[in-house]
Amino acid sequence: MRLGSGSEADVYLYRQHVPNRKVAIKISKQRLDSQAANRLRSEADFMGRICTHPHILSIYGSGITATGHGYTVFEYAPGGNFKAFLEHDRLTADQMLTIGIDLASALFTAHRKGIIHRDIKPSNILINAQHMPMLADFGIAGTIYGGPGVGFTVAWAPPEVLANGGGGNEASDIYSLGATLLAMVTGQSPYEYAYADELGNSRGKERSERLQFIIMAKPLPAFHRPDIPAPVERVLHKAMSPAPEDRYFSALEFARDMQRAQLEMYGHTACTTIEGEADIPADVATNARLATTTTPATVESSRRSLPWTKPPVIALAALAAIVAIASGFLFLIAPHMDTTSDDRAAQVSGSGPGGKTSGRNNGNVPDSGVVAGSVPQVRGLSGAYNAAGTKATFSWTNPDPQDGDVYAWTIVGGTDESASSQTALTSSTSIDIAPSGEAHTCIQVSLIRADRRMSDTPAMACAIRP
Structure with missing residues (x-):
């Protein structure tokens, strides 16, 4: 399925076989000369150096086909642009x-x-x-x-x-x-x-x-x-x-x-989500009683997991362990991706000004479009201390409750490394935490289905000590 077309390349939606996922592939319209091949390598190099950030599109692979056409494989963004x-x-x-x-x-x-x-x-x-x-x-x-x-x-x-x-x-x-x-x-x-x-x-x-x-x-x-x-x-x-x-x-x-x-x-x-930088500057943290995120009803900006890296996927193993899912890297279009997706609801089309490809997945798909079978992120996660500053209460809602749903929550950030590595499970949509001596307490929460599928990205919020 074609997602978009520009003056130099077309973008297609494919389903990668291993791992099984949708990807967007940008393929040059012409056979590449040495200069164009260098541009392709430059884009792949640029993206590869920074795409671990949660708000930069991931690149999975790049190369030249047997017919001399260049291709780059990207994370598929079904919400359009x-x-x-x-x-x-x-x-x-x-x-x-x-x-x-x-x-x-x-x-x-x-x-x-x-x-x-x-x-x-x-x-x-x-x-x-x-x-x-x-x-x-x-x-x-x-x-x-x-x-x-x-x-x-x-x-x-x-x-x-x-x-x-x-x-x-x-x-x-x-x-x-x-x-x-x-x-x-x-x-x-x-x-x-x-x-x-x-x-x-x-x-x-x-x-x-x-x-x-x-x-x-x-x-x-x-x-x-x-x-x-x-x-x-x-x-x-x-x-x-x-x-x-x-x-x-x-x-x-x-x-x-x-x-x-x-x-x-x-x-x-x-x-903010920047390696080595505080999520909230000191002057803001001092004056704020609550720091949390705002999620637009139409463009729901998923919240943080660990700063500066793609939010990890947490899974149950004997109802306790966190399993890190490593990203797969694709280097050949065939034979691993020889079929296009038939999911018409995910189609994106169009191009930017001047006919130039304006994004990897351009078009008019509503932002509510998600990959079939995905587990939603919890909504409305927020936290606040009690008046005495001895307890932080966090609450959230489940946008699609199902039998057997539980929630994995983890304290993140701060100087207490052991706290950041411990994950707990709860069937409730609120928890109370006895905070450490930090100026703020932050948690991330993921929804887990009975079949052990989990929301791809945890929600995150911080409570600021009064």
């Missing part, structure tokens, strides 16, 4: 901040490895089976020190990239992420939204040229929308400052300011 989502829906500012903190964590992880994305936009933010936002399409990525990739998309590119005809750095990626996040609330890129009258009904190349001129010549205006509070607009404006030196110094700094704005306006904040 945010370009398709924005054609029929919007996020609230609160929901947008949660997604933004997720994506800024992923972007900082890439930047720390020396990788610049160069083309962040809604069509390159995919939605996986657990409704998590996934940064994808590093096909034009390059290293901070120079390398492949000069492309961009006008609506999401900062003025300096448009002036130079391509390229970019950490600051330009931060701009593009800010523009993408604003569109999740408004439905349009910032300058298309603010200067709609000047763009009029122009189409195609004419519209692109007008928009490019506006971005380079016009100021970024205030938006004055009641659904975007002033602290949130301030954060987005800083990320999209016309001058690169006025933007956030790093994607981590951007994430931290989003956490502060979310706490100020909504009384809670999402956690």
Whole structure:
């Protein structure tokens, strides 16, 4: 089944035989010359260095077919992408901040490895089976020190990239992420939204040229929308400052300011997922009584397991053990994936601006689409201390209760390594925990069916000591 088509490659949905799973395969339309083969290897190398992050699309393998066509095998994201989502829906500012903190964590992880994305936009933010936002399409990525990739998309590119005809750095990626996040609330890129009258009904190349001129010549205006509070607009404006030196110094700094704005306006904040960095900055943890995540009704952003790695799948073994499931890597399209899926409900189609492939799984599939037979994540996980600070109570709901359901929960984070390694089972949808001396207590919870199938991604929430 074809998922999408661009100027250089097609993307297909296949079912891999071993391990048995759906995958998305990007296959070049033409036989590859040496330069194109180098680009293919570059994309695979870039993705392989960073795709352990829970909000970066995984790559399973890459190679050249017997006929000289290049292919890359990716994690399949059945929820489509945010370009398709924005054609029929919007996020609230609160929901947008949660997604933004997720994506800024992923972007900082890439930047720390020396990788610049160069083309962040809604069509390159995919939605996986657990409704998590996934940064994808590093096909034009390059290293901070120079390398492949000069492309961009006008609506999401900062003025300096448009002036130079391509390229970019950490600051330009931060701009593009800010523009993408604003569109999740408004439905349009910032300058298309603010200067709609000047763009009029122009189409195609004419519209692109007008928009490019506006971005380079016009100021970024205030938006004055009641659904975007002033602290949130301030954060987005800083990320999209016309001058690169006025933007956030790093994607981590951007994430931290989003956490502060979310706490100020909504009384809670999402956690970052960055190796070696605190989930919640000290100033936020000090002022917050509760830190948990916001899950949009339409784009449910799955919460954390261990920071900086793909959330592990926990399984029962004699009702106690945790079994780590290792990712399989695919190096040949045939014979292991010689049949396409017949799951029409998962079909995604379409392409990005200019006919370019805009994501691995582009199209209009609702974000509610999941792989058949998957176990849902628990919902509404939250936690709070009692007034004395002697007990933390966590509760959640089961979106699809069935006979025999139980829940595996684990304390995560903190300095107590033994606590982080112990998993307990409960049939209840709430637990009480006697906390350690940490400033906050975080847990992850997974739903387990009677047949031992388990939700692919645990939910996570933190309670902050009063």
